[in-house]
Amino acid sequence: xxRIKPSDLTRRDFLVLSAAASGGLILxxxxxxxxxxxxxxxxxxxxxxxxxxxxxxxxxxLSPDTLKAFQxxxxxxxxxxxxxxxxxxxxxxxxxGAKGYDIVVPTGYMVEIMIxxxxxxxxxxxxxxxxxxxxxxxxxxxxxxxxxxxVPKDWGTTGFGYRTDxxxxxMTSWKDFFDNASKYSxxxxxxxxxxETVGMALKYFGYSYNSDSDQELSKAKDLLVKFKPHVGAxxxxxxxxxxxxxxxxxxxxxxxxxxxxxGQTPAPPVKYIVxxxxxxxxxxxxxxxxxxxxxxxxxxxxxxxxxxxxxxxEAQYTYxxxxxxxxxxxxxxxxxxxxxxxxxxxxLKPLETRKATAKGQKARDQIFSEFKAA
Amino acid sequence: MQRPxxxxxxxxxxxxxxxxxxxxxxxxxxxxxxxxxxxxxxxxSADFGGIEFKFSLDNYPQLLRSAVYLKVFANTLVMAFSGxxxxxxxxxxxxxxxxxxxxxxxxLLLVLLIVPFWTSFLTRTYAWLILLSNNGPVSHLLQQAxxxxxxxxxxxxxxxxxxxxxxxxxxxxxxxLYVSLERLDKRLLEAAKDLxxxxxxxxxxxxxxLTMPGILTGCLLVFIPxxxxxxxxxxxxxGKFFMIGNLIGDEFVSAHDWAFGSALxxxxxxxxxxxxxxYFRVSRRASTPEMGL
Amino acid sequence: MGxxxxxxxxxGLRVWxxxxxxxxxxxxxxVIIFSFNASRLVDVWSGFSLKWYGTAWTDPSILSxxxxxxxxxxxxxxxxxxxxxxxxxxxxxxxxxxxxxxETLVYGTIVTPEIVIAIAxxxxxxxxxxxxxxxxxxxxxxxxxxxxxxxxxxxxxVGMDRTLEEAAADLGATPIQTLRRVTIPLLYPAILxxxxxxxxxxxxxxxxxFFVSGATSTTxxxxxxxxxxxxxxxxxxxxxxxxxxxxxxxxxxASLLVRRxxxxxxxxxxxxxxxRTASEQRAA
Numbered sequence: 001x002x003r004i005k006p007s008d009l010t011r012r013d014f015l016v017l018s019a020a021a022s023g024g025l026i027l028x029x030x031x032x033x034x035x036x037x038x039x040x041x042x043x044x045x046x047x048x049x050x051x052x053x054x055x056x057x058x059x060x061x062l063s064p065d066t067l068k069a070f071q072x073x074x075x076x077x078x079x080x081x082x083x084x085x086x087x088x089x090x091x092x093x094x095x096x097g098a099k100g101y102d103i104v105v106p107t108g109y110m111v112e113i114m115i116x117x118x119x120x121x122x123x124x125x126x127x128x129x130x131x132x133x134x135x136x137x138x139x140x141x142x143x144x145x146x147x148x149x150x151v152p153k154d155w156g157t158t159g160f161g162y163r164t165d166x167x168x169x170x171m172t173s174w175k176d177f178f179d180n181a182s183k184y185s186x187x188x189x190x191x192x193x194x195x196e197t198v199g200m201a202l203k204y205f206g207y208s209y210n211s212d213s214d215q216e217l218s219k220a221k222d223l224l225v226k227f228k229p230h231v232g233a234x235x236x237x238x239x240x241x242x243x244x245x246x247x248x249x250x251x252x253x254x255x256x257x258x259x260x261x262x263g264q265t266p267a268p269p270v271k272y273i274v275x276x277x278x279x280x281x282x283x284x285x286x287x288x289x290x291x292x293x294x295x296x297x298x299x300x301x302x303x304x305x306x307x308x309x310x311x312x313x314e315a316q317y318t319y320x321x322x323x324x325x326x327x328x329x330x331x332x333x334x335x336x337x338x339x340x341x342x343x344x345x346x347x348l349k350p351l352e353t354r355k356a357t358a359k360g361q362k363a364r365d366q367i368f369s370e371f372k373a374a
Numbered sequence: 375m376q377r378p379x380x381x382x383x384x385x386x387x388x389x390x391x392x393x394x395x396x397x398x399x400x401x402x403x404x405x406x407x408x409x410x411x412x413x414x415x416x417x418x419s420a421d422f423g424g425i426e427f428k429f430s431l432d433n434y435p436q437l438l439r440s441a442v443y444l445k446v447f448a449n450t451l452v453m454a455f456s457g458x459x460x461x462x463x464x465x466x467x468x469x470x471x472x473x474x475x476x477x478x479x480x481x482l483l484l485v486l487l488i489v490p491f492w493t494s495f496l497t498r499t500y501a502w503l504i505l506l507s508n509n510g511p512v513s514h515l516l517q518q519a520x521x522x523x524x525x526x527x528x529x530x531x532x533x534x535x536x537x538x539x540x541x542x543x544x545x546x547x548x549x550x551l552y553v554s555l556e557r558l559d560k561r562l563l564e565a566a567k568d569l570x571x572x573x574x575x576x577x578x579x580x581x582x583x584l585t586m587p588g589i590l591t592g593c594l595l596v597f598i599p600x601x602x603x604x605x606x607x608x609x610x611x612x613g614k615f616f617m618i619g620n621l622i623g624d625e626f627v628s629a630h631d632w633a634f635g636s637a638l639x640x641x642x643x644x645x646x647x648x649x650x651x652x653y654f655r656v657s658r659r660a661s662t663p664e665m666g667l
Numbered sequence: 668m669g670x671x672x673x674x675x676x677x678x679g680l681r682v683w684x685x686x687x688x689x690x691x692x693x694x695x696x697x698v699i700i701f702s703f704n705a706s707r708l709v710d711v712w713s714g715f716s717l718k719w720y721g722t723a724w725t726d727p728s729i730l731s732x733x734x735x736x737x738x739x740x741x742x743x744x745x746x747x748x749x750x751x752x753x754x755x756x757x758x759x760x761x762x763x764x765x766x767x768x769x770e771t772l773v774y775g776t777i778v779t780p781e782i783v784i785a786i787a788x789x790x791x792x793x794x795x796x797x798x799x800x801x802x803x804x805x806x807x808x809x810x811x812x813x814x815x816x817x818x819x820x821x822x823x824x825v826g827m828d829r830t831l832e833e834a835a836a837d838l839g840a841t842p843i844q845t846l847r848r849v850t851i852p853l854l855y856p857a858i859l860x861x862x863x864x865x866x867x868x869x870x871x872x873x874x875x876x877f878f879v880s881g882a883t884s885t886t887x888x889x890x891x892x893x894x895x896x897x898x899x900x901x902x903x904x905x906x907x908x909x910x911x912x913x914x915x916x917x918x919x920x921a922s923l924l925v926r927r928x929x930x931x932x933x934x935x936x937x938x939x940x941x942x943r944t945a946s947e948q949r950a951a
Binding site for chain 2 (some may be wrong): 674676679680681683684687688690691692693694695697698701749750751753754755756758760761765769772773775776778779780781782783784785786787788789790791806807809810813817870871873874878888891892895896903904907910911914916918919
């Protein structure tokens with residue numbers, strides 16, 4: 001098992017890597033494809049801090065210790081949190097005009113969508129001194145050139161994990177995932193997200209995760225419909241518990257969740273796989289909504305989170321890779337040298353980051369509906 | 375009973391004015407929103423969500439373009455029929471029993487029936503997740519009684535969905551059945567017996583026709599909301615049994631295709647209205663049964 | 668008068684009824700029992716403990732959800748009871764055509780699937796640019812609950828003795844006085860029962876609330892649902908039990924009120940009250 005040294009990470013050029021993985025899509029996107037609504041970044045006036053903050057986040061994605069430390073530093077600040085289980089759910093609520101949230105945590109492609117729709121507040125870097133700790137390679141992502149609207153929170157991979165005691169033949173690919181389903185009918189779960197599930201079906205055939213080709217999507221659809229009768233559940237949240245208690249044998253999921261399983265006592269015998277055909281490499285980011293009622297508090301909170309010590313603390317709670325090498329240095333060995341959290345170059349090579357188009361997203365939604373109805 | 379009371383004109387206050395607050399509320403927050411659904415079904419959804427005020431007739435043909443939507447509709451109809459039928463089969467004996475009790479027991483039993491019905495839908499459905507999980511009490515009990523070997527595997531299946539449906543909708547079926555059965559003049563049954571009809575014959579030719587209004591009402595009260603069921607297929611079915619309620623919800627929550635979601639909503643409304651019209655036709659005929667003995 | 672059914676039918680139905688009631692109450696009982704379970708697991712009983720209630724009580728998001736639920740349910744109950752009672756009384760007095768039209772509206776709101784009302788309300792609020800929050804939840808809930816109250820109060824009204832109202836009128840009370848001093852007090856049990864039921868429906872509601880709630884207006888059912896996505900946990904059991912207790916109290920209260928028929932007690936008092944009002948009027 002390769003032990004990743006922190007120095008390996010610094011030599012890895014994230015941008016080049018993802019460019020290679022996604023065939024130049026990221027570099028192409030760099031050129032201002034993200035139609036920024038208002039070019040003049042209206043900077044938030046540095047004013048007095050408000051007395052409340054509302055965070056809209058994925059569940060179990062922010063350490064209670066971090067929150068406590070933040071509250072201790074700013075005791076007059078009332079922090080409330082709400083959760084969502086997918087980028088699309090969050091977008092739906094924001095589009096529907098749910099006001100009152102300050103901070104959201106979109107994945108890269110969702111940042112781009114939200115920028116296009118004018119939903120995000122341009123960040124005031126004067127209030128984000130700790131941004132200097134963010135690694136150079138994460139500062140200019142394709143989905144948000146110049147990090148004008150987002151700062152990276154963490155990054156990870158999507159793959160699947162399986163119970164080694166229930167599935168005795170080792171699995172290494174999406175081919176294994178889909179083809180073995182009939183053997184373990186009713187014991188397989190997939191993520192409750194059109195992007196992920198349809199994307200993995202595309203990867204099964206070796207197509208691009210971001211393919212918009214009608215022909216390729218159609219083949220993905222046929223695969224999913226054939227696979228449906230063997231699906232045990234469609235869930236983005238239940239799979240950890242179900243793998244632990246043995247109700248399910250293998251599940252599509254995110255690497256941090258599977259890392260968390262290993263931290264359980266007793267740890268269920270689950271192996272996480274980044275399939276060799278490829279998969280999704282994603283970056284989750286902190287963003288502030290344009291309608292945020294407490295922008296100063298929001299900036300203060302994000303700045304607080306960018307502190308490497310805090311990031312290291314987060315890594316020990318969420319088990320996801322941080323975007324700051326200083327933070328990585330502070331992370332315990334068990335996590336920073338774990339290939340699930342920090343995979344090797346070889347593993348990362350076939351991965352792609354998501355770049356959504358309206359047409360492609362619509363096609364995926366429709367296919368996912370057909371899958372669910374099958 | 376309905377003769378106009380001398381208080382019909384409340385002096386300076388005409389009686390319709392009493393209806394005003396509720397009516398205004400209904401119009402503003404029920405009819406108008408439904409009207410919005412109608413209007414939105416003719417608009418276009420913006421990229422990645424939201425709405426564009428651009429007229430489009432494409433949403434309705436889209437319903438037919440892919441077989442999946444018809445399939446979801448069909449699945450939902452099947453589930454609604456099965457659920458209603460099960461509720462009727464399970465609920466009729468229960469209603470019959472209730473209707474034939476002494477007065478003091480009647481009240482108690484009715485209250486006991488109401489209690490689970492009015493507690494949180496979500497909580498009760500969730501409770502089944504505990505009961506029927508592979509490590510749950512039911513599984514343990516059956517294993518210890520040697521009736522089950524291996525995993526229970528009841529959850530996340532179609533039968534779990536049907537069970538959840540019956541569980542949540544049974545009282546809606548039982549109440550109208552009970553009312554009908556209670557009003558049934560028992561002397562008619564005695565007369566039938568005197569005239570030589572067997573128990574089953576009397577049941578078939580007296581009880582059923584005379585309680586038909588109750589049966590129809592019960593079926594309607596279950597079938598219609600069941601068509602829009604959202605929670606049970608999602609929780610007990612593991613998200614695998616996609617009903618029209620889930621599809622509509624999805625179009626608004628995940629896919630953000632509000633225009634199409636509205637078209638789906640309109641389709642559901644039309645189907646349900648048709649059923650209600652059918653109900654009124656059939657129930658009018660059913661209230662004049664032949665008294666063949 | 669009870670009826671002893673013949674042969675095997677009676678014991679057969681007894682068994683059937685018992686089985687159905689057991690089926691109906693089983694989950695409720697399980698949730699309550701396991702909320703007191705000392706261990707995390709739901710299949711093993713390891714002793715009585717109140718710790719999950721403690722955990723729930725000290726979780727600010729749960730407390731805030733409880734507060735929101737109570738506020739919404741209370742406001743909704745007041746509004747629904749007012750509109751529904753007036754509507755019930757009005758339905759008795761208007762002509763056939765208007766009554767049928769209104770009745771259709773009432774039944775329409777009850778019978779339409781909740782998901783349809785939910786998306787309709789969402790579209791409505793978004794288009795007229797109203798922020799989603801407690802007001803929008805209350806508005807949406809009141810639609811359904813007004814109908815519930817109207818039907819309950821009307822059922823009582825239909826069975827009520829009208830002569831009391833007529834007597835009050837004969838004694839010189841104006842229509843509004845009659846309404847205030849005779850009709851409404853007579854309907855009081857039904858009105859209260861309707862109000863309690865409106866409260867519980869709002870308190871327990873999920874689908875509609877899910878679509879029209881805003882960022883900071885999470886209700887208890889919404890909170891349970893988001894906790895639920897990560898599997899069963901004893902904290903959920905504790906919260907669910909609290910919800911059950913609140914609901915049960917309201918339902919039992921409501922059914923007791925409805926069963927206590929207003930006949931025999933207080934009628935004389937009401938007549939006196941009407942007469943007194945009339946004499947006050949003449950004296951003025």
